[in-house]
Amino acid sequence: MLVSFVITWQEIEENVNETLQSVLNQTDDDYEIILISDKMLEDNQEFVILRNYFWDIKNIKTVVNSSIQGAAVCWNTAIDLADGDYIKFISQGDTISPDFVKNLRTELNKYNGEEVDLIEYNVQLRGLSDKTIDTHLEKGKLYNLNREFQPYASISATLSNKLFRTQLLKEFGFKFRRFVRFDMLFAYKVLGQTDTYLFLDTEKPLEEVYLGQVQYSVFDLVNQWTHILNYYRRIGKFKDLKDYLNYAYYKTLIHIWLWNIRKYDNKLLIKKAATFASRKFEDKREDFMKNNKAFLETKDVRFIEIVDQFSSYIKEIMKLAK
Structure with a gap:
């Protein structure tokens, strides 16, 4: 399995469905979905709604927290459950291209099975900005981080445009810090233990990400x-x-x-x-x-x-x- 997509949610709302549907619309179905409900289900009726909403989806793992735990705990749970070669965290309301998995496979095939530890790609912002997250690194180049240090200077300051090799996260026991929004700390800790880095050479952004005011300290x-x-x-x-x-x-x-x-x-x-x-x-x-x-x-x-x-x-x- 190529990718484990991680989606956390607190309410069954339209933007959750939009995010989920963007994964289900993939032209290449070599993926799984790890869906984590980060809320307390107040009665059996809510659990029935949850089950009916996701019951017919194949390749899905659904986790229901007994109480609100926060994004970090949900993401850490997903790392433990993930079976894909790569893990991708998707925020509620964001959407990925229908060719996300297909493009990923096409790009990785160019390297004859060589292992890639951390992958980035173009993202289209919406909300506070309509900018495209791009890079000054060489796209399509497989950087050897033991001698090529440019990715340490130029990875983007967001979790949204990254794919992590799942086995690497598990081998080193990488986890997000609870109650603190330190996304870049996680990314840089992973980067510090990687050998290879790649920014995908794709024509269009592979994800649309909502940029809004943060709910934690700026x-x-x-x-x-x-x-x-x-x-x-x-x-x-x-x-x-x-x-x-x-x-x-x-x-x-x-x-x-x-x-x-x-x-x-x-x-x-x-x-x-x-x-x-x-x-x-x-x-x-x-x-x-x-x-x-x-x-x-x-x-x-x-x-x-x-x-x-x-x-x-x-x-x-x-x-x-x-």
């Missing part, structure tokens, strides 16, 4: 980087990867994170975030520009502009807070 995205950097110190890889990890951190901090927060239309939050980012980066800027290997190699023109004109960039953001 500072989680940047605060988790302390844990990421400490993790690489613990596994003895920080020295070799320092420039690439710091590149990823600063790009997340002053570019991706602030870009996201600007869409919240919250003046106080914008001011706090811009001040926080400036305090963390301003003193490191000159050394970063001159000596960071990943920055000197990058093809990300927009990020280069932000770093080069950082004071003006922060001033423009601060204007939104007035």
Whole structure:
């Protein structure tokens, strides 16, 4: 089996059905669905509804939590249950292309059965943004992470566009942290133990993802980087990867994170975030520009502009807070 799709939900709603249907519409049926109900079923009638709703679907594993556990617990349960070669987490309301599995198989066949540990692909955003998540890495290139470090600098700051080799997660016992939205910590911990990385060379985005205001602290995205950097110190890889990890951190901090927060239309939050980012980066800027290997190699023109004109960039953001 090629893919285990993981879907968690709290209510039987139209957007859950839309997500589920996008999986069922696959042109290649070499997959399973792990559906986790993260709610307390208050009576037998609700359980009957649940059973009737999903009973006729083949290749589905349904889990009903006795109470609300949160996304991390649901995802960890799914890792234990997954039988697919790869595991893919889909958020409620997001949808995948009908050719998702087919395209994945076609791309992997190009590498003559060589094992790929972590895979990314293009995603189309909707909601707060209509941007396409793309990459500055070489698409279709199988990176050997023992000597090619660019993916450490350039993987995207989201869980949505990733496929993880299931056996790798199980061998190392990778789990999400409960009650904390540290998606990037999970991705980087996995990346730290992988040998091969691939960004799929597909013509169109393989998934449509809703980007909305987070239900947790918006500072989680940047605060988790302390844990990421400490993790690489613990596994003895920080020295070799320092420039690439710091590149990823600063790009997340002053570019991706602030870009996201600007869409919240919250003046106080914008001011706090811009001040926080400036305090963390301003003193490191000159050394970063001159000596960071990943920055000197990058093809990300927009990020280069932000770093080069950082004071003006922060001033423009601060204007939104007035």
